[in-house]
Amino acid sequence: MLLQAIRDIIRALPDGGYLSPDNRFQDEFVDMLIHSARAWVIRDQFLKYKRISPQWLQTHIPEYDKVFQDGSNCQVRFVIPQVIALDGRQDGVSFIGNDGKNCTFRQVNNRATFSAMTKDRIMNPQSGRKAYALFSGNEVELYGSVLLTSPPRIEAVWAIPTEVNTYNMLTDDYPVEESLIREISRVIMQQDMVIITKSFADMVNQGKDTSAISKPQ
Amino acid sequence: MVISTEQVLTSAKFRLRLSETTIADAYLEKLINEGAMHLGALRTYSVQCKELTIDCYKAKLPDYFEQFLAAQFPSGTCSCGCGCNDDPDTLTISGGCPVWYVNRDVLTNFNGTGCSYYANFFDINAGYIVLPSTTTATHIKVWYQSLNVDDDGLMIIDSQWERGLSAYAAFQYAVVYQESYSPEQRSSWSAEWKAQKGYNIGRDNIKRFELDKHAICQLMNSILSNTSIAGVYGARSNY
Numbered sequence: 001m002l003l004q005a006i007r008d009i010i011r012a013l014p015d016g017g018y019l020s021p022d023n024r025f026q027d028e029f030v031d032m033l034i035h036s037a038r039a040w041v042i043r044d045q046f047l048k049y050k051r052i053s054p055q056w057l058q059t060h061i062p063e064y065d066k067v068f069q070d071g072s073n074c075q076v077r078f079v080i081p082q083v084i085a086l087d088g089r090q091d092g093v094s095f096i097g098n099d100g101k102n103c104t105f106r107q108v109n110n111r112a113t114f115s116a117m118t119k120d121r122i123m124n125p126q127s128g129r130k131a132y133a134l135f136s137g138n139e140v141e142l143y144g145s146v147l148l149t150s151p152p153r154i155e156a157v158w159a160i161p162t163e164v165n166t167y168n169m170l171t172d173d174y175p176v177e178e179s180l181i182r183e184i185s186r187v188i189m190q191q192d193m194v195i196i197t198k199s200f201a202d203m204v205n206q207g208k209d210t211s212a213i214s215k216p217q
Numbered sequence: 218m219v220i221s222t223e224q225v226l227t228s229a230k231f232r233l234r235l236s237e238t239t240i241a242d243a244y245l246e247k248l249i250n251e252g253a254m255h256l257g258a259l260r261t262y263s264v265q266c267k268e269l270t271i272d273c274y275k276a277k278l279p280d281y282f283e284q285f286l287a288a289q290f291p292s293g294t295c296s297c298g299c300g301c302n303d304d305p306d307t308l309t310i311s312g313g314c315p316v317w318y319v320n321r322d323v324l325t326n327f328n329g330t331g332c333s334y335y336a337n338f339f340d341i342n343a344g345y346i347v348l349p350s351t352t353t354a355t356h357i358k359v360w361y362q363s364l365n366v367d368d369d370g371l372m373i374i375d376s377q378w379e380r381g382l383s384a385y386a387a388f389q390y391a392v393v394y395q396e397s398y399s400p401e402q403r404s405s406w407s408a409e410w411k412a413q414k415g416y417n418i419g420r421d422n423i424k425r426f427e428l429d430k431h432a433i434c435q436l437m438n439s440i441l442s443n444t445s446i447a448g449v450y451g452a453r454s455n456y
Contacts, residue, residue, distance in 0.1 A: 090235075
């Protein structure tokens with residue numbers, strides 16, 4: 001999620017009156033509320049049951065782009081959407097490996113950990129024995145000899161499902177179980193939307209908030 | 218039957234409910250390898266041989282080398298002069314017959330094939346076998362006790378150890394991430410590891426005794442038939 005989007009949400013919630021009825025409920029704004037509520041509900045479910053439901057997963061196949069490479073021959077870098085965090089140890093990445101093969105790369109979520117691992121004879125990612133995937137922000141770096149044979153396939157619980165390149169908003173189901181939709185709407189309506197729905201709408205778009213309650217004189 | 222580290226890793230991941238991620242794979246593999254290295258089991262060490270290149274009278278010992286057993290200059294590169302003594306300064310390396318150079322500390326009754334053998338005529342220092350300055354050979358073939366590892370440097374594991382080692386890895390991992398596992402889980406894996414280790418070490422001792430029985434049998438036969446028993450000890454040292 002972009003900082004701008006998060007800012008819009010935070011700004012919009014307590015000051016719904018500054019916005020017109022149209023932009024208070026515009027699609028993009030409500031989508032963002034749904035995505036963030038989904039992430040919250042999924043994390044809650046994972047903490048309870050310690051499992052990733054297959055319904056939450058989406059497949060992303062990143063495209064190779066020379067612009068993102070640093071000229072090194074020992075790694076390939078891809079830009080990916082953001083993955084949600086599940087608990088202190090595990091995030092939403094379920095599988096990363098070669099497309100069409102069930103060969104998994106070992107996931108590392110921190111460059112400092114990755115660096116420490118290079119000092120160990122068994123764990124050393126640069127030994128070439130296993131392929132490793134280092135996740136860093138919105139990038140993933142792949143290390144190992146098998147990674148260039150075919151494009152990687154990443155199955156994960158993504159923070160914004162609409163940013164995944166295999167997702168079609170018009171035809172694909174939203175990646176969450178039916179049973180959690182009620183929970184998502186509860187989170188949105190009881191926490192986020194409550195301030196907006198209780199605010200007066202600014203009916204006149206004149207650059208002045210006519211819905212604001214004036215301070216007592 | 219031997220199994221790979223990957224097999225034990227998979228067992229440990231399912232125990233820890235980490236089958237949906239690869240984030241802990243490297244650490245678990247390290248724990249499994251660490252556990253396997255310190256078992257003291259029948260398969261922890263194995264006798265291996267390798268031909269080393271000599272440069273400036275010394276040759277780099279192989280990875281996972283533990284103890285030198287014997288060496289021989291391969292035919293064609295160099296051999297020995299028979300009937301020499303153990304003094305490296307007077308040893309002549311020029312002849313044509315195969316000679317064994319053994320570690321007398323380990324193979325006390327070794328009797329290799331060929332005309333003779335010499336004991337402890339070189340040093341082992343800082344990962345190198347250091348030969349006398351009279352050496353003209355370019356290669357030396359070395360037999361040694363090695364950690365029993367595969368091509369990737371991972372321990373070769375007996376299938377009977379799968380349960381114990383996966384419990385060991387799960388216990389160690391759960392100790393690090395205590396917040397995710399209950400005390401009951403940790404103590405259960407710890408107890409399972411200890412029980413499995415005791416049971417398997419006992420089984421290994423029985424197996425080791427069965428292997429020794431052949432040598433004991435030969436020794437008894439040689440005493441009864443009044444023949445030389447030197448060869449028996451030579452066979453015994455192969456275990």
